[in-house]
Structure formats: C-alpha cells, structure tokens
Amino acid sequence: MTVYLDHAATTPMLPEAIAALSAQLTTTGNASSLHASGRHARRIVEESRESVARALNCRPGEVVFTSGGTESDNLALKGIFWSRRAEDPRRTRILASAVEHHAVLDPLDWLAEAEGAEVELIGVDHAGRLDLDALRASIERDPGTVALVSVMWANNEVGTLEPLDEVVALASEHRIPVHTDAVQAVGSVPVDFARSGVDALSLSGHKVGGPFGVGALVVRRELAVTALMHGGGQERDIRSGTIDAPAIAGLAAAVELSVKHQPEHSARVSVLRDDLVRRVQEAVPGAIYNGSAGQRLPGNAHLTFPGCEGDSLLMLLDARGIECSTGSACSAGVPQPSHVLLAMGFTEADARGALRFSLGHTSTAADVEALVQAIGPCVERARAASVRGR
Known part of the structure; x- marks a missing residue:
C-alpha cells in the first residue's frame, strides 16, 4: 500500500474534476470558432471562467487561462515588467522574496540577464516570513524605479504564509503593482483576490485537484500586461493559443470545490x-x-x-x-x-x-x-x- 504524503507536489484529481474534464473530451469544437460546436466550447470556457471568478472573488474578465503556475508566473513577471518599463524607462527594479518558487526566481534571473532588470531578493526570518522593514527600505530608497513586487502567498517548502496584506499596503503607497504566486494557497487557506489588494495572482490546476497542464493568472483589467506569446489573440490578447476547453472545465470544477x-x-x-x-x-x-x-x-x-x-x-x-x-x-x-x-x-x-x-x-x-x-x-x-x- 502506498502512503502518499506529497500533496504539495501534486494532489489526486477530484472525482468532479475528472467528470467535468471527461465530459468535454468527446465534444468537438474550437472555442474561437463561430459555428455551433465552437459556440458550445466557448460557453464551457466562459462558464468556467465565471466559476473561477466566483470562487476567488474577482471579475470574470480578470481570469486569464494558462498552462499552469509556471506560465502564469512568467506571464505576470515579464508581462508586467515590460509594460511598466515601457510606460516609464526608470522602472527597472523588481522586488521579490528570497524564498520564492523557481517559477518566479528563474524568470527573474532571465529578466536580469536578458532585459537589464535589477532584481532585489528580500530576506526572511528563521520561520520564512518576509522582512517587511527590508522591503519598505528597498521601496522607499527609490520608489519610482520599482516596476513590481512579487511575494508568494504561501511557501511551497515550509508552508509559511507571507504577510501579503502588509506587502500590498507598502507597495500601494507608491502605486506599485503586486503579484503573488498563490499556487499552494488556493483551496488550503482563504484566498480572496479583491480583498487581498494584489494586482496579479497565479494558480495551478493540479495543486487543487484539477488536471495537469492548466492554470490561470488572475490579473486586474486596469493593469497592462505585455504578451509572452503572439498569435490568435485569445485570453485578452495576452495569452494566445487554442483554448483547452476540457482542461479548463476540470480546473473550474476543482477550484470551485476546493474553495467551497x-x-x-x-x-x-x-x-x-x-x-x-x-x-x-x-x-x-x-x-x-x-x-x-x-x-x-x-x-x-x-x-x-x-x-x-x-x-x-x-x-x-x-x-x-x-x-x-x-x-x-x-x-x-x-x-x-x-x-x-x-x-x-x-x-x-x-x-x-x-x-x-x-x-x-x-x-x-x-x-x-x-x-x-x-x-x-x-x-x-x-x-x-x-x-x-x-
């Protein structure tokens, strides 16, 4: 008998998510097509978008479907950085905690090497909680040069919840957007996008009992995000690619139930x-x-x-x-x-x-x-x- 104690890596799919996914696998239709089959697929996607939005207390238009947490993190970090720097070339700094997942740290390394971003990793205490005084000092040293702040909702290794309310309060004083990797948090602790005050939030399907290969970036409509991929203009024109309606249906069922x-x-x-x-x-x-x-x-x-x-x-x-x-x-x-x-x-x-x-x-x-x-x-x-x- 196997004793599975690695749910933070991935958790078994919920029966309801399997049913939602399976029901769409035998249905033909591209959600971008205009005929009846396409409209059916589009309805599944939009109903799923509304379900995720209800569960996380955001607007449906703020839910951008992706292939998972890693893509969501990359889209948020690169897309927000590029847009913010385009608005003001002084905005070259990105502040993040030193304990972020590699899906955040590695894109930051790439931005530093390829795009000239100045990445500052803020330290934590012995419990893994962010040093808020250090974050404040880093922001206030030159707030006009900060493109964004990224602090995870909950640490994937030691499980520590980060002081996100305080992070948002510090950043909002200078109108700096905040991204949070909430992959470990959704379904485990209360996650309310609107109340949190964050500007972008990453989540992944297979961490909440949904399928692999699907996730979402919840991002405020008012925040400009430069696309990583260009093509058909799906998902607000910031995430092109044929929409995976079956996987999205499974994701929505898992998010709805895990949050409920x-x-x-x-x-x-x-x-x-x-x-x-x-x-x-x-x-x-x-x-x-x-x-x-x-x-x-x-x-x-x-x-x-x-x-x-x-x-x-x-x-x-x-x-x-x-x-x-x-x-x-x-x-x-x-x-x-x-x-x-x-x-x-x-x-x-x-x-x-x-x-x-x-x-x-x-x-x-x-x-x-x-x-x-x-x-x-x-x-x-x-x-x-x-x-x-x-």
Missing part, C-alpha cells in the same frame, strides 16, 4: 498534521519542526532530521511505500541544499537533512500511523549511512 470546502478541509488536515508532527518528534527525538508555528498551510509538516541526508531518508521511506519530498531541489542530478532553507538561516548540513510531508484531501489517520511506525528505523539507517559516507 476549504474551511473543513483545513480543519481536518491541520489536526492530522499536528498529530504527525507530535508523533514523529516523539519517535525521533531531536527532529525539528520548521516554518511558522501559527501562520502556515494546514497540510504542511516540514521537519529536519539532524545527522541525516534527506535524499537517503526519502528513499528509505519510499522503499516502505511512504512518499514525501526532500527540502532540496536537484540540479543536473546533483543534490543542492534548498535555497528556501538557506535563506531562513539554515546551515547547508541542516538544509540537506529536511523532509516535507504534505497532506491533502485523500490523507487519513492511517497515513500518519504508517509514517510514525516507519520513521524511527528509517532515520537510524539514514544516520548510519551518513556516518559511513564521511
């Missing part, structure tokens, strides 16, 4: 998460619970196991049918310590010894029990292997 059931989902998985953390720390004395104690995603349990290599521990658990993830990213097959943990002040050794257990809508108390039974022996073996490898 978010309160009870959060309450249920947070109880499981707390039980997991308590019992793992009892089984492995010295295991450290990372991230914010109170301001965090309900299903996230990120722990460091001193003396272990996270990759070794992950494979030992995997051999026992327990699936989770490390706190590190691999580049060209070479394990690298997590940039998130390093930004939080971890040593490289401690950063390499971290695991993320993430719970979701299919998680049960039996999953927690299986992990608790396995973690002690697996840590012992991982530590022994680490000692032999020195």
Whole structure:
C-alpha cells in the first residue's frame, strides 16, 4: 500500500474534476470558432471562467487561462515588467522574496540577464516570513524605479504564509503593482483576490485537484500586461493559443470545490498534521519542526532530521511505500541544499537533512500511523549511512 504524503507536489484529481474534464473530451469544437460546436466550447470556457471568478472573488474578465503556475508566473513577471518599463524607462527594479518558487526566481534571473532588470531578493526570518522593514527600505530608497513586487502567498517548502496584506499596503503607497504566486494557497487557506489588494495572482490546476497542464493568472483589467506569446489573440490578447476547453472545465470544477470546502478541509488536515508532527518528534527525538508555528498551510509538516541526508531518508521511506519530498531541489542530478532553507538561516548540513510531508484531501489517520511506525528505523539507517559516507 502506498502512503502518499506529497500533496504539495501534486494532489489526486477530484472525482468532479475528472467528470467535468471527461465530459468535454468527446465534444468537438474550437472555442474561437463561430459555428455551433465552437459556440458550445466557448460557453464551457466562459462558464468556467465565471466559476473561477466566483470562487476567488474577482471579475470574470480578470481570469486569464494558462498552462499552469509556471506560465502564469512568467506571464505576470515579464508581462508586467515590460509594460511598466515601457510606460516609464526608470522602472527597472523588481522586488521579490528570497524564498520564492523557481517559477518566479528563474524568470527573474532571465529578466536580469536578458532585459537589464535589477532584481532585489528580500530576506526572511528563521520561520520564512518576509522582512517587511527590508522591503519598505528597498521601496522607499527609490520608489519610482520599482516596476513590481512579487511575494508568494504561501511557501511551497515550509508552508509559511507571507504577510501579503502588509506587502500590498507598502507597495500601494507608491502605486506599485503586486503579484503573488498563490499556487499552494488556493483551496488550503482563504484566498480572496479583491480583498487581498494584489494586482496579479497565479494558480495551478493540479495543486487543487484539477488536471495537469492548466492554470490561470488572475490579473486586474486596469493593469497592462505585455504578451509572452503572439498569435490568435485569445485570453485578452495576452495569452494566445487554442483554448483547452476540457482542461479548463476540470480546473473550474476543482477550484470551485476546493474553495467551497476549504474551511473543513483545513480543519481536518491541520489536526492530522499536528498529530504527525507530535508523533514523529516523539519517535525521533531531536527532529525539528520548521516554518511558522501559527501562520502556515494546514497540510504542511516540514521537519529536519539532524545527522541525516534527506535524499537517503526519502528513499528509505519510499522503499516502505511512504512518499514525501526532500527540502532540496536537484540540479543536473546533483543534490543542492534548498535555497528556501538557506535563506531562513539554515546551515547547508541542516538544509540537506529536511523532509516535507504534505497532506491533502485523500490523507487519513492511517497515513500518519504508517509514517510514525516507519520513521524511527528509517532515520537510524539514514544516520548510519551518513556516518559511513564521511
């Protein structure tokens, strides 16, 4: 039996999303065509757009469908930067947190190298929360040169919720647009686009029980965004390409249901998460619970196991049918310590010894029990292997 504790990477599709997707797969029609089949596909897309808008409290016209979170982040960062700089050539600075997902950091690196953007990564505290004083100082040093600010809603590794209200308040004083990667947040915590005050928000289908390969960028109609791709002019002329009506139907069903059931989902998985953390720390004395104690995603349990290599521990658990993830990213097959943990002040050794257990809508108390039974022996073996490898 497989115990799946990696819902932050992807979560199983909801039955309703599968049904919505499947119902459209046998229907022919391009949503840009004018005949009856095309109009049917267009109706599916627009009804889905309205459903997503209701769930996130935005206007339907603010929902731009994309291929997922990475494209949404790229479209927001590059598109807003290009438009803002075109309006005023002084706007060359982009401010972002140092713990952003690589779907944000890598486009920022590209903008710096290829477009001359001045990227400033703002530090975080040991819990992974943004240093607001540092952000304020960076903005106020020369607000007229800031093109945009990008701060994630919730961190994908340690689960910490960022102080987005305060970020928006600081940026709005100088009429600087704010983008947030909310891929981990939607369906896990309350996400209200209008109330948040952000100008652009990224989300992904497969993180909320929808299909792979579909997502959205919610972006204010008043904010100019330069297109990444040019073609048929679909999606407000900022995201050309034939519209994937079946995937969008699946996305809308997943967003609607995950947001509708978010309160009870959060309450249920947070109880499981707390039980997991308590019992793992009892089984492995010295295991450290990372991230914010109170301001965090309900299903996230990120722990460091001193003396272990996270990759070794992950494979030992995997051999026992327990699936989770490390706190590190691999580049060209070479394990690298997590940039998130390093930004939080971890040593490289401690950063390499971290695991993320993430719970979701299919998680049960039996999953927690299986992990608790396995973690002690697996840590012992991982530590022994680490000692032999020195």
